[in-house]
Amino acid sequence: MVTARRLTKAFGDLVAVDHIDFDIVRGESFGFLGPNGAGKTSTMRMIACMSPRTSGTLTVLGRDPETDGPAIRARIGLVPQEDSLDLQLTVLDNLMIYGRYFDLPKKVIRERAERLLAFAELTERARDTVEPLSGGMKRRLTIARALVSEPDLLILDEPTTGLDPQARHLLWDRLYRLKLAGVTLVITTHYMDEAEQLCDRLVVMDKGRIAASGSPAALIERYSTREVLELRFVGHEPPGHDSLAGLGERIEVLPDRVLVYADDAERALGELEGRGIRPANWLVRRSSLEDVFLSLTGRTLVD
Amino acid sequence: METWGAQHAAGGRLPPSLRVLRYHLFSYLRTWRSSLTTSFLAPVLYLAAMGVGLGSLINHHVGTVDHVRYLSFVAPGLLAASAMQVAASDSMYPVMAAIKWIRTYYAMLATPLAVKDVVLGHFGWVTVRLVITSVAYLGIMAAFGTVHSALAPLALVAAILVGLSFAGVISAFAATQENDQGFATISRLGLIPLFLLSATFFPLRQLPGWLHPLAYATPLFHGVDLCRMLVLGQLDWVSAGWDLAYLVGLCALGLVLSRRLFTRRLVV
Numbered sequence: 001m002v003t004a005r006r007l008t009k010a011f012g013d014l015v016a017v018d019h020i021d022f023d024i025v026r027g028e029s030f031g032f033l034g035p036n037g038a039g040k041t042s043t044m045r046m047i048a049c050m051s052p053r054t055s056g057t058l059t060v061l062g063r064d065p066e067t068d069g070p071a072i073r074a075r076i077g078l079v080p081q082e083d084s085l086d087l088q089l090t091v092l093d094n095l096m097i098y099g100r101y102f103d104l105p106k107k108v109i110r111e112r113a114e115r116l117l118a119f120a121e122l123t124e125r126a127r128d129t130v131e132p133l134s135g136g137m138k139r140r141l142t143i144a145r146a147l148v149s150e151p152d153l154l155i156l157d158e159p160t161t162g163l164d165p166q167a168r169h170l171l172w173d174r175l176y177r178l179k180l181a182g183v184t185l186v187i188t189t190h191y192m193d194e195a196e197q198l199c200d201r202l203v204v205m206d207k208g209r210i211a212a213s214g215s216p217a218a219l220i221e222r223y224s225t226r227e228v229l230e231l232r233f234v235g236h237e238p239p240g241h242d243s244l245a246g247l248g249e250r251i252e253v254l255p256d257r258v259l260v261y262a263d264d265a266e267r268a269l270g271e272l273e274g275r276g277i278r279p280a281n282w283l284v285r286r287s288s289l290e291d292v293f294l295s296l297t298g299r300t301l302v303d
Numbered sequence: 304m305e306t307w308g309a310q311h312a313a314g315g316r317l318p319p320s321l322r323v324l325r326y327h328l329f330s331y332l333r334t335w336r337s338s339l340t341t342s343f344l345a346p347v348l349y350l351a352a353m354g355v356g357l358g359s360l361i362n363h364h365v366g367t368v369d370h371v372r373y374l375s376f377v378a379p380g381l382l383a384a385s386a387m388q389v390a391a392s393d394s395m396y397p398v399m400a401a402i403k404w405i406r407t408y409y410a411m412l413a414t415p416l417a418v419k420d421v422v423l424g425h426f427g428w429v430t431v432r433l434v435i436t437s438v439a440y441l442g443i444m445a446a447f448g449t450v451h452s453a454l455a456p457l458a459l460v461a462a463i464l465v466g467l468s469f470a471g472v473i474s475a476f477a478a479t480q481e482n483d484q485g486f487a488t489i490s491r492l493g494l495i496p497l498f499l500l501s502a503t504f505f506p507l508r509q510l511p512g513w514l515h516p517l518a519y520a521t522p523l524f525h526g527v528d529l530c531r532m533l534v535l536g537q538l539d540w541v542s543a544g545w546d547l548a549y550l551v552g553l554c555a556l557g558l559v560l561s562r563r564l565f566t567r568r569l570v571v
Contacts, residue, residue, distance in 0.1 A: 011571070050412055051571060070319070070415040078413040084406035088334055097326050101414040103315020149414075 001026050001153055001184050002047055006056035009042045016042040018208035019056060024186060026152075029179045031202030032188040033195040033289060035301050039208040040188035041081060044157045047186065048078045061152060074102060077146030081157040083138055087131040091122055091141055094130060099148040109148060116144040119174065136167030143174065154178065155186045160194060172197055190301050192289035204293055211296040216289060223295045224287040225249050227265035231258045231272075232281035239277050247271055252294055261291070319416045323424020326411075328431070346385035346440060350447065353377055353504065369506055371451070371535060378449040379534040380503035382440050382458060383465050383526035389436050390466035391473050391494055393429050395486045398477040408569055418566045422474075426558065429470045430463060437462040444534070452536025461533060464550040465526030471557010478564040497523045502531075525549045 002024040009017040017039040024030045032040045045051035046058060049065040049072050058065055060072050086094050092113060099109035117123045120140040125133065130141065139159065146154060159175070160168040175198055179185055189195055195202050196216045203213040212219055225248065233239075238258050244251050248262030258279075262268040265284040272279070293301050315322075358373035368376040401407040408421050437459050444450055476485065500510065501523040507515060518524040525546040532538045 048413060050409075070417055073413065074315075074415040080409065080413070082406060082409075084410035084413075086330065086407060086410075087405060089330065093329075093333065097329060098410065098414070100325060100329075101322055101411060101416055103317045103322060146413075 001061060002186070003059045004056065005058075007043070007046065007053060007058050008055045009039070009046060009051065010054045015208055017046070020203075020205075020208075020210045022203055022210065022213065024153075024184065026184055027182055028200045029175075029185040029187065029198055031195045031199030032186075032205050033190070033192070033199075033202050033293070033301070034188075034205035035190050035293075035299070037207075038190075038205040040205055041157055043205075044078075044155055044186070044188055048076060048155050049073050050078075074149070075151055076153045076155060077149060077151035079139075079142050079146045079154070079156040079159055081161065083142060085130050085138060085141060085145075088129065090127050090129055091117070091133075092126045094141060095145055095148055098145045102149045104149065112148055112150070113144075116147055119147075119177075120144040121170070134167070136163050136170065139163060139167070139171065140174070143171075147178075151183070153184045153186065157188050158190070159187065160189070160191065168194075192293070192301060195289050202289075204289075204296060206293070206297045206299075212292070219289065219292045220287045224291040225261040226263045226287060227261075228285055228287055228291060229260040229262060229265040229268050229272075230283045230285065231260065231279040232256065233258070234280040243275060243277060244272075250295070254300070259291070259294075261287070315415070319420035320423035320427065323411065323416060323420050324427040324431070327424065327428035331428075345388070346381055346436075347443060349381050349385075350374075350378060350443065353381070354447065354449075369535075369537075374447060375449040375451065375535065376506075376531070377504055378444045378447065379458060379530040380501075380527045382437060382444065382462055382534070383523060383530045384498050384501075384503050385440060386433055386437055386462040386466035386526065387469050387494065387497070387523050389432055390429050390470040391489070393432055394425075394470045394473040395477055395489070396483065398425070398474050399480060399483065399486075402478060402568060403481070408565075412569060418569055419562055421569075422558070422561045422565055425474060425561075426467065426470065429466060433463045433466040434459070437466075450534055452534060454533045454536055454538065458530045458533040461526060461529040461546075461550075464547070464554060465522060465530075468522045468526075468550050468553035468557060471554055471561055475557060475560035475564045478561070478568045497521055502527050522550060522553055 002022075004020060004022050006019040006021065007017060008015065008019050020043070032043060034040055042051065046053050046065065047060055049060065049069040052066065061075055063072050065072060086097065089097070095113040095116065096106070096109055099112070117126055120143060122137060122141060122144065125137065130138065133141070143156070143159070156175070160171055163171065172194070175185060185198070187194070187198055199216060201213070201215050202219070204211045204219070212223060214222070229248065238253065241251065244258070244260065247268045248260040250261040252259040252261070260268050269282060269284065290301050293299070354374035354377050358377065361368065361373040411421055412418065441450070441455065441459065473489065476489070500514065501518055501521060503523070507518055507524070510518070529543060529546040529550070532543055
């Protein structure tokens with residue numbers, strides 16, 4: 001569906017996307033995981049044929065955005081990071097005007113709107129003005145709007161940023177259903193749980209480059225251990241590296257905690273106590289994509 | 304969702320710029336009540352106050368102005384001036400809102416529409432607005448008895464040209480702005496002086512000679528001149544020719560500038 005080779009986007013001296021390669025296959029849910037400023041949005045705008053690339057090749061649905069922008073945009077849907085809903089019009093009107101940009105017949109738009117509003121759980125608000133709706137509702141409306149043209153590819157740029165947990169889970173559920181229906185999804189996010197929940201495959205992006213790619217499970221297996229022991233030392237200095245040496249495969253010292261990466265974290269904990277080290281707080285958890293990112297870049301996803 | 308349409312007609316048949324115009328029409332039909340007073344009532348009030356009020360004073364003490372009573376002199380000037388006002392106000396805040404606050408243009412650009420369609424659609428919409436307000440205004444002028452020539456309907460074309468010449472350059476300017484400070488400057492230092500000094504209310508010869516070239520350089524003067532000639536039937540072909548050339552030229556420049564500056568702002 002999408003192929004990129006040495007894709008680059010520069011704004012003057014600032015290189016936002018630095019010669020990246022990726023392939024997105026039909027029917028999959030593909031993610032771009034990275035912190036703010038990694039170049040995810042710039043990449044999305046290039047795929048959505050809204051931003052010209054600086055160099056490299058990019059094909060979307062078999063065509064080149066440079067020459068076939070409008071034709072490609074006729075078959076993809078974009079859910080941008082910032083809302084672009086018409087606040088003074090109603091929910092239904094917003095779907096109508098968008099569908100008319102594609103020159104879809106009014107009757108067709110109305111039929112699709114009915115299904116899409118049910119999908120987005122907005123049927124009861126169909127005739128309400130958009131402005132007073134909550135952030136979650138507006139985001140669901142934007143997704144419904146992007147689906148009016150029944151696109152082959154749906155691009156979502158940070159779809160749950162700024163939403164409360166309930167809204168996020170509702171959205172994830174909806175996106176999962178879309179995936180099951182066969183829509184190819186491209187998602188950017190800086191939330192590791194979102195990437196783990198939604199993506200079949202993903203690339204980890206940082207400072208314009210791709211640090212790693214693969215399925216969530218494969219990335220965790222490759223770049224992290226199975227479990228993590230989190231330690232907090234409140235009020236006194238954390239023990240030096242020497243005293244923690246050998247506890248696990250890797251140790252990461254963060255400003256607020258120490259992470260001990262081991263395949264068996266309980267055992268590491270036992271050994272910790274055996275060495276006489278008493279943390280104020282500890283917990284054992286499974287590795288996540290956050291740990292993958294930390295291992296690859298030395299930084300956390302969310303700062 | 305059960306099934307997804309395998310294919311659908313990509314693109315559609317209606318020219319993309321007309322789809323943008325269609326959106327503006329739809330949006331206006333849903334929200335017109337809020338703008339009724341400003342775009343229409345103001346010029347009518349001016350006509351009543353200046354034309355009738357001031358007019359009776361002038362008619363009594365000075366007689367005719369350029370061979371007609373004052374009301375007939377000032378009315379076509381106000382026609383051109385209100386076209387300027389409508390076009391300018393449609394090209395300042397609405398354009399900035401569509402770029403920065405509501406981001407309507409970005410919504411459009413995510414579909415098969417392109418920047419040139421957005422620009423043409425905006426111009427098309429301003430034209431529709433100018434036709435509506437100018438036709439209504441001409442009707443009121445006729446009711447006040449200030450239409451003296453069969454050429455008067457052509458004043459509609461002149462009003463549209465004046466309006467579009469402002470719409471072009473002001474839209475282009477709006478696309479470069481991050482806040483509305485520039486708009487206040489345009490209104491205070493541009494539109495209002497033009498309104499007062501472009502022979503709208505009094506013949507140009509009333510102003511000192513050194514101000515005349517300034518008036519000739521601005522679009523409203525040419526619009527007022529053309530409208531007045533057509534409504535009063537006092538056509539001077541050379542003068543009209545220059546007025547027309549100026550206005551058409553500025554419209555073309557505005558179109559080119561808008562396209563370039565919209566692209567620079569929206570397609571980054």
